[in-house]
Amino acid sequence: MVGAARRRRHGPRRAGARRLRPARGGCARRVRRPRARRGHGPRRGPGGRRRSRRRALRAPHDRVRPAGCAAGRDRDAPRGRRRIVDGPLPALVPLPRRRVRGRLRRRHRRRAPRGEGPRRPARRLRRQPGVRVSPGGPDSGAIPVILDVDTGVDDALALLFAARHPGLDLLAVSCVSGNASLAQVTRNTLAVLHAAGADEVPVAAGAARPLIERPRPAAGAHGSDGLGGIVLPDAPRAADPLGALDLMRRTILASPRPVTLVALGPQTNLALLLRSYPEVAAGVERIVFMGGSASVGNATAVAEFNVWHDPEAAAIVVDSGVPCLMYGLDVYSEPAVPESLADALTGGDDPLGRLVGQLLQHRFTLVDGRPADYTGGLGDAGAVCAIADPDALGTARLPLRVELAGGSRGQTIVDRRTLFGEDVEHGIAESWTPVDVALTVDGPRLARGYLEALGAAVEA
Numbered sequence: 001m002v003g004a005a006r007r008r009r010h011g012p013r014r015a016g017a018r019r020l021r022p023a024r025g026g027c028a029r030r031v032r033r034p035r036a037r038r039g040h041g042p043r044r045g046p047g048g049r050r051r052s053r054r055r056a057l058r059a060p061h062d063r064v065r066p067a068g069c070a071a072g073r074d075r076d077a078p079r080g081r082r083r084i085v086d087g088p089l090p091a092l093v094p095l096p097r098r099r100v101r102g103r104l105r106r107r108h109r110r111r112a113p114r115g116e117g118p119r120r121p122a123r124r125l126r127r128q129p130g131v132r133v134s135p136g137g138p139d140s141g142a143i144p145v146i147l148d149v150d151t152g153v154d155d156a157l158a159l160l161f162a163a164r165h166p167g168l169d170l171l172a173v174s175c176v177s178g179n180a181s182l183a184q185v186t187r188n189t190l191a192v193l194h195a196a197g198a199d200e201v202p203v204a205a206g207a208a209r210p211l212i213e214r215p216r217p218a219a220g221a222h223g224s225d226g227l228g229g230i231v232l233p234d235a236p237r238a239a240d241p242l243g244a245l246d247l248m249r250r251t252i253l254a255s256p257r258p259v260t261l262v263a264l265g266p267q268t269n270l271a272l273l274l275r276s277y278p279e280v281a282a283g284v285e286r287i288v289f290m291g292g293s294a295s296v297g298n299a300t301a302v303a304e305f306n307v308w309h310d311p312e313a314a315a316i317v318v319d320s321g322v323p324c325l326m327y328g329l330d331v332y333s334e335p336a337v338p339e340s341l342a343d344a345l346t347g348g349d350d351p352l353g354r355l356v357g358q359l360l361q362h363r364f365t366l367v368d369g370r371p372a373d374y375t376g377g378l379g380d381a382g383a384v385c386a387i388a389d390p391d392a393l394g395t396a397r398l399p400l401r402v403e404l405a406g407g408s409r410g411q412t413i414v415d416r417r418t419l420f421g422e423d424v425e426h427g428i429a430e431s432w433t434p435v436d437v438a439l440t441v442d443g444p445r446l447a448r449g450y451l452e453a454l455g456a457a458v459e460a
Contacts, residue, residue, distance in 0.1 A: 142169040143387060144255050146248055148206070150178025150265030151188040152222035153230075153362045154379025157450075158264055159189065160356065161381050163198035165453040167388045171259065172202045172251045174244035178265035178309055179218045180226035182208040185265075188226050190235035195355055199237060202251075206244030207268040210310035218305060228362040230355070244269050249277045258285035260387060263317070264380040266306050267291070271313035274320045286323040289314075290383040292412030293329040294398075294437055299410065304329050307402060308410030315402040318433050325395065325436040326412065327383035334443030335382040337451070339374045356454060378450060385446040386438070388453070394440030399432030 145168055149155045162170045173193070175186045186205045193201055209215045223229050240247055248269070252259050261284055263270055270289075274281060291306035291314065299308040307314045318324055337360050345357030363371040378385065386393045399415040414437055423429040 144169045145260045146172045148174045148263045148269050150176050151185050152179035152226045153228050155264050156192045157381035158384045159192045160196050163196040174206050174269050176206045176265050176269045177208050177215045179222045186239050191232040194235035202240045204240040204244045204247040211312045252280045252283040260285045261287045263289040266310040267313040267317045268310045271316035284322050288325045290327045290380045292326045294414040303410030311410040327438045331438045331441040333377050334441045335378040335446040337376040389449050392442040392445045395436045398437050400435040
């Protein structure tokens with residue numbers, strides 16, 4: 001109705017007409033905006049760029065308002081409302097030209113050409129509480145590693161090597177129940193690192209039991225305290241309150257280079273980490289785990305202790321998609337230190353050398369209760385030595401599967417066949433995961449490398 005009444009009174013709306021804000025006199029009409037004169041108000045600015053409509057409207061041109069509207073505002077008219085005046089449209093008279101001064105400022109700063117102006121500083125990693133960031137950059141030769149341990153005798157040897165070897169950057173250590181209870185493992189780990197002078201390495205406690213089974217400590221092999229009765233002074237610090245999973249996650253994400261995870265005990269912590277925080281897999285170079293066997297076992301006739309203690313966790317880690325290296329019983333006993341050298345270390349003046357000698361002289365207990373003969377084996381430490389010296393290890397990429405039930409529970413079945421079997425021919429073969437399996441090792445070479453890494457403290 002309003003539109004029809006307007007058309008009867010004023011005729012059809014003309015093209016280009018627009019509403020003007022109320023003038024000071026309160027009069028307002030729909031009027032045609034005059035075309036800008038030549039040279040005034042172009043729609044395109046310098047450089048051919050299209051000018052904004054807001055700026056184009058502000059270009060200098062003849063503005064108009066209805067004739068007869070007073071210069072002052074009608075005090076009787078309400079503020080902010082149009083005043084409707086009956087009668088024909090008044091004649092248009094030109095308003096004084098208003099010149100727009102100045103130019104619109106650009107909202108972004110001009111980028112300096114290459115080689116000019118100050119350069120933006122390189123991004124620095126944010127240091128998070130309780131996380132040790134590797135001081136080496138992407139070009140550093142040191143390999144960033146995180147050790148997951150159940151610190152017994154051979155785990156202690158591995159911690160000493162990782163803390164002293166210049167080619168390894170020990171970022172953190174997580175503890176898991178295995179050779180001893182979680183509380184004892186954590187206490188042993190802190191004490192060994194303190195003896196090595198590596199109190200800056202974060203240590204956190206992880207899983208206190210396997211995913212499904214109850215914990216079964218290896219007291220017969222490592223003693224009730226996990227260190228075979230070797231007494232070490234307590235460390236002057238406590239474990240990190242973050243917990244093993246959060247410590248490993250934050251350390252991996254904060255590292256500028258992919259991290260190598262080294263599991264020297266049951267793989268419960270690693271399985272929980274990969275399931276709880278799958279995003280960390282992209283920051284893991286590979287997983288090296290001491291466990292499994294391509295031949296015989298030790299916990300059972302076919303299963304090695306670390307995998308047998310939590311086979312579900314080992315299966316999760318192997319099937320996670322992260323490249324894995326199995327350092328198992330096939331090479332476990334090869335790296336060894338001669339007994340005469342261990343005796344010399346034990347009788348030396350250096351405290352760290354005496355500790356290494358005592359750990360090497362630890363002997364397992366036989367079935368009849370007698371102590372076994374001296375072996376001097378590095379045990380779990382051999383897996384860490386192989387990371388620093390990979391050429392000493394002979395590996396083959398073979399299909400592997402972890403058994404989870406029956407009398408073979410905990411066995412790592414390694415398919416070493418060179419021809420297809422009937423299970424493949426008839427389509428009944430189960431799923432296997434390719435894993436790098438250590439089959440041969442230069443034991444004396446790794447033993448020499450171990451002693452050389454501790455050469456600053458061990459004179460041998």
